[in-house]
Amino acid sequence: MRRRGKQNQRQQIFNGIVYSFAVIGVIATVLFFGKLITGRTSSKTTTASKVKRPSIQVELLDINPYSRPGTKLDEVKGVVIHYTANPGSTAQQNRDYFEGLKDSHQTHASSHFVVGLEGEIVQCIPTSEQAYASNKRNVDTVAIECCHPDDSGEFRKSTYDSVVRLTAYICTKYHLSSEDVIRHYDVTGKLCPKYYVEHEDDWNRFKADVAEKLGE
Numbered sequence: 001m002r003r004r005g006k007q008n009q010r011q012q013i014f015n016g017i018v019y020s021f022a023v024i025g026v027i028a029t030v031l032f033f034g035k036l037i038t039g040r041t042s043s044k045t046t047t048a049s050k051v052k053r054p055s056i057q058v059e060l061l062d063i064n065p066y067s068r069p070g071t072k073l074d075e076v077k078g079v080v081i082h083y084t085a086n087p088g089s090t091a092q093q094n095r096d097y098f099e100g101l102k103d104s105h106q107t108h109a110s111s112h113f114v115v116g117l118e119g120e121i122v123q124c125i126p127t128s129e130q131a132y133a134s135n136k137r138n139v140d141t142v143a144i145e146c147c148h149p150d151d152s153g154e155f156r157k158s159t160y161d162s163v164v165r166l167t168a169y170i171c172t173k174y175h176l177s178s179e180d181v182i183r184h185y186d187v188t189g190k191l192c193p194k195y196y197v198e199h200e201d202d203w204n205r206f207k208a209d210v211a212e213k214l215g216e
């Protein structure tokens with residue numbers, strides 16, 4: 001009887017130890033996964049709250065060798081700003097001009113986005129494909145064409161604000177900083193976007209406005 005009593009006692013101690021380890025294991029698992037979930041949620045919230053997607057009219061060009069080659073853009077490393085060099089033309093007209101190149105064969109040209117005189121945004125090419133806009137940087141950048149009312153090439157406030165927001169949105173989406181935002185001029189030396197090449201201070205202000213949107 002005493003022997004059995006001791007055995008029972010041992011069994012109880014053993015059960016107690018197993019039970020304690022099981023409880024500790026469950027608590028550790030809950031804490032571990034809890035942290036994972038919380039971590040993921042908070043990082044998602046931070047990215048999403050930075051810059052919301054602006055309203056975009058998606059009017060993709062047909063795939064063709066003159067304006068939408070359909071070539072994959074593997075990694076976006078920058079955003080290139082352009083001006084249309086066609087005073088008073090609208091975003092829709094510029095988009096339609098790119099589309100018309102598939103028949104006119106005039107030249108090779110396009111842009112991922114065109115921002116209009118009222119700040120409207122028309123998308124011509126998905127950002128997962130290359131555009132014909134920025135020469136050797138077509139392979140790793142997203143291009144934005146900006147409409148302007150006159151020969152100076154300066155953007156209207158409505159256009160300017162919209163371009164800042166779109167640029168910041170693209171930067172957020174591809175984990176870029178305002179330092180990754182460049183002008184066509186910075187790639188080839190071309191006078192594009194004219195006003196912001198001729199007025200370096202205004203270009204720096206544009207980049208500062210993008211930086212502010214990004215919370216840099």
Ligand SMILES: [Zn+2]
Pocket residue numbers: 081082083133184192193
């Ligand atoms: Zn350009």
